[in-house]
Amino acid sequence: SPMIGNNGINAIDYESIDPTVKGIIANDIALNISDSENFEDLSSFLKEKKIPAIFKVDTRALVHRLMEEGTIKASIMDTNDEHAFDQIKALVLPKNKSAMVSTKNAYASPNVGKTVAVIDLGLKHSMLRALSLRKVNATVLPYNVSAADIENLRPEGIIISNGPGKPDEAINQLSSILDKFYGKYPILGIGLGFLALSDYLDFELVDLPQEFNGINYPVIEQNTNTIWQTSMNIDQLVLPDSIKMNMNREYFDLHSELMAGFWNTKDKLIATAFNPEGAPGTHDADEIFDYFVQMME
Template sequence: MKKAILILNDNVVFRGKGIGAIGSYWGELVFNTGMTGYMEALTDPSYAGQILTFTYPLIGNYGTTSKWSESKKIHPVSIVVSELCEKPVHRENTVPLDTLLKTHHVGGISGIDTRALVKIIRQKGTMPAVLAVYENDYPDLIKQVTRKNIQIINPDGKKTVALIDYGLKNSVVEELIKRELKVIIFPATVCAEEIINYQPNGIILSNGPGDPRASPYIHKAVKKMLEASIPMLGICLGHQFLALATGGKIYKLKFGHRGVNHPVIDLKTKKAYLTSQNHTYAVSEENLSKEWRILFKNLNDQTVEGLAHKKKTILSVQFHPEANPGPRDTSFLFDRFVSLL
């Protein structure tokens, strides 16, 4: 379910249900008192750059059609309504208003007291405002940052590594090229069978943004990859995907780990390293599958920072061994991975 927030220039805040497209919108906050004619108002170029508030309590009840349009696009940057009708009825209707808003990349807010909002505008005048529409739960940010096509780098490399781009940093690729590897980079939506068909010597699950629970299609693919018994390395988000694929759980940290001086300890050697980190979620030690052995822990809060599979040649780390920025203390992990190929 989408949510929305409207913030006025005088710091008054309205919270409600998000409608239309997800995004942030800025404009002059105005209102329209018409009981009908919302389609004509939305397509009127005179509303360009404005956040349009409809005072009539129910908007969208007779749907939308281009026959009522005053131009080819919606011109307000966003809209404000008391209630948006989800099932319009009219012989000319083509799509609900919410669908039309999404098509034109326009968001809005519903479920707020538009009477109170209009009173503020009448007393203080039109004013700048910001409206944001966002997902309430776990948005899949990976699809926003992953590449669209397969890319082959260093084709004459000695061995081949399949690198899955969940939000890949260039520095990871550079570390692999330094070690004379052929790198095949796949988009995040790739299925396991396609990767396996390339017969790579190893697979790397890259770093990336957001909550890994928002991408169940990746969980399915990683499970299949695990069945192939190909050496694997998970970095940051990739580390979390490996835990989830084997029945583990993820939880949200209070303020995350971000910086270049996060200390971790190798539980076997008792040697500590400074690491570069950027994540909001962590692997739950309590719910971790018995298939894993914990390699590293965070010295600040004892969160899980690295795993090794007890039977398969699989390593994963929560931090960034490629650094950039930050210390290069743990770049040796790439050498360790290469030795497994």
């Protein structure tokens, strides 16, 4: 029986206040669920959120094409004329994708512990849940927050979240913040935050032959040879030879041998290409949050 959608959808599992996905393509989906009182079926959810979807598509063949060609423009249409295809080809995609998914207004995820400013480039709520478990008092801020606004919070640490887009897009917004706070407060960068920090430090970013999108990307920590199975959504990693500073810990992707994470306690810095909270995926790497909290002590 179809696997996609058969569990239904519960608001407690939401990773954002509203989904930002523009469409869904699937092979087969479950149109009915057993627990309709507590869960919403996928079809109703998509209609409610006005998200178009198409199924009965050979997604395996589509994935193979995307692996060969990389990201391509696409649209779900009910027509098959050349004019529609010309419109897609002429479409100019927005450059700063973080602006499309970031919160518009600051909001609190309060707790009794360390105060952390979270710059939202497209964060998942699972990251906030992971911080809450560690009693972190977090304030989520828009992607274009100013250094002055961050300073007014008197944070003890800063997190730059994961999100869509390229590091050069993100660094335009983040460079003034990093100029002011790098080395002053502990900083944790995840995903796009990892890329932005690497770009800021002039590390060489290498395009991956195929984007990493999934929950089965192993990384190894150099000092202990510990292997974590991690979740990644990223298209670049760091060339190890381009790093000219000593790191306390370094994480390498086992597929490419490129660097997927690093720590520097002197500069109060942690950055990971992978998502420590998983969601979906394992929680192998969630101790990264523990290290970050310890760095704020």
